[in-house]
Amino acid sequence: MPFANYKFPQGTLDAAKKEEIIHRTTAMFVEYFGEGVRPYSMVLVDEVADGGWGRADETLTMEKMGIPRN
Template identity: 35%
Template sequence: MPFVSVKVVEGVFSPEQKQQIVERVTEAMVSVEGENMRGVTMVVIEQVASGDWGIGGQTLTTEAIKALAAGTPEPAPV
């Protein structure tokens, strides 16, 4: 039984986007493991609190990720 855990920063993805993540990750797994495994392929989306995730020594916030997705730079932290 495949189990896929996807971690995201809270508040970034809408419920509809999370549904798309579940569907597309399931499709990716089924393309590898075969159609018979669809019914037992589990995908869990775990939300991490804004500011509790870091990359390169800098914390990520919901606002910073949304700014990145929109193509607008987030102001430097003070």
Template identity: 55%
Template sequence: MPFVNIKIPEAALSRKQKEEIVHRATDMLVDYFTEAARPHTMVLIEEVKDGGYARADEVFVIPDAYRAVDA
């Protein structure tokens, strides 16, 4: 079973954007593994809380201007 795990900052994407990522990631894997993989493909989008991720001692917090607005 193909499995994709995507980690994003909390509230960075809208529900619609996450759904699009799921569909596009699934389509990409189907391109590699054939249509038979579609019903078995798992895409997990994990939202990481602000301050819960860092690089080289820099803790990241998403600016309000980049937060998604679910419509």
């Protein structure tokens, strides 16, 4: 089963953007593996609380990255 798990800062995606990510990811799986994988494709879009993740030993926030809230 193809599986994708995206993580985004909380509040940066609305329902329409999440739905688009799910549709486009599923379409990519179908392109690579064929139509038979569509019913078995799983896409999770997780939201992480602001400041709840980091990179290179630094806690990241939306403000630090210049990402506006929706």
